[in-house]
Amino acid sequence: MYETKYPKPLIVIHWLTFILLIIIYYIGFTLEDYEFNEANMNRYRLHAILGVTVLILTLIRIFVRRKNMNRLPPPISYYNNWHKQLVSIVHYLIYVFLIFAPLVGFVMIYQTGALSYDLGGPFPSNAEFDHTLAEIHEFAVFSLLVLIIMHIAGVIIYRIKTGEDILDRMLP
Ligand code: HEM
Ligand code: HEM
Numbered sequence: 617m618y619e620t621k622y623p624k625p626l627i628v629i630h631w632l633t634f635i636l637l638i639i640i641y642y643i644g645f646t647l648e649d650y651e652f653n654e655a656n657m658n659r660y661r662l663h664a665i666l667g668v669t670v671l672i673l674t675l676i677r678i679f680v681r682r683k684n685m686n687r688l689p690p691p692i693s694y695y696n697n698w699h700k701q702l703v704s705i706v707h708y709l710i711y712v713f714l715i716f717a718p719l720v721g722f723v724m725i726y727q728t729g730a731l732s733y734d735l736g737g738p739f740p741s742n743a744e745f746d747h748t749l750a751e752i753h754e755f756a757v758f759s760l761l762v763l764i765i766m767h768i769a770g771v772i773i774y775r776i777k778t779g780e781d782i783l784d785r786m787l788p
Pocket of ligand 2 (some may be wrong): 630633634635637680689692707710711764767768771774782783784785786
C-alpha cells in the first residue's frame with residue numbers, strides 16, 4: 617500500500633534544508649568580501665554553523681528515509697528508463713554533496729586552527745585557508761547548485777509534460 621505523500625519528517629527536512637541553503641549560499645558568496653580574521657569571525661561562524669546543521673539534517677534524513685522505505689509515495693511516471701536513471705542520479709548526488717560540501721568546509725576552518733579560538737584560545741595569526749580545500753569546497757557547492765537547479769527544473773518540466781503536480785507529495 618503506497619502513501620500519497622512523503623513522511624512528515626522528510627517533508628520538514630526537505631524545506632528546512634531549502635531555507636537554510638538560501639541563507640548559506642547568500643553568506644557564502646559574501647564571505648569573499650570579508651577577510652578571515654577575528655573581526656569577521658561571526659560571519660564565518662554563522663555560515664559554518666548553518667552548514668553543519670544541513671550536514672546533520674541530511675544524515676537524519678537518510679536514516680529516516682531508510683526506516684520508511686515502505687511509506688514513500690509510489691515512483692513517478694518516468695518518461696523512459698533514461699529519465700528514471702537521471703532522477704535517481706540527481707537525488708543521489710544531491711545527498712552526496714549535502715554531506716561532502718559542509719564536511720570540506722569544516723576541515724577548511726579546522727585546518728586554520730580557528731576552532732581553538734571558539735574554545736577560548738587566541739585567533740590564529742595569519743589564518744589562511746588551504747587553497748586546495750577552498751577549491752574543493754567551491755567545486756562541491758557549485759555542483760550542488762547545478763543539481764538543485766536540475767531538480768527544480770525537473771519538477772516543473774514534469775508538471776508541464778504530464779499535468780501532474782508532484783509538489784503535493786512534498787507538501788504536508
Ligand atoms: C551545504 C553547506 C554549504 C554550502 C552550500 C556552502 C557554500 C559556500 C559558498 C557558495 C561559498 C563561497 C564560494 C567559495 O569561495 O567557495 C562558501 C565559502 C566558504 N565556506 Fe561554505 N558552504 C557550506 C558549508 C560550509 C561549512 C560547514 C563550513 C565550515 C565549517 C564552510 C566554510 C566556508 C569557508 C571558510 C568559505 C570561504 C572560502 C574562501 O574564502 O575561499 N562552508 N561556502
Ligand atoms: C535546496 C533545494 C532543494 C534540495 C536540496 C532538494 C532535494 C530533494 C531530494 C534529494 C529529493 C528526493 C527525495 C527522496 O529521497 O526521495 C527531493 C524531492 C522533491 N523535491 Fe526537492 N529539493 C530542493 C528544492 C525543491 C524545490 C524548490 C521544489 C519545488 C519546485 C522541490 C520539489 C520536490 C519534490 C516535488 C520532490 C518529490 C519528488 C517525488 O515525488 O519523487 N524541491 N528534493
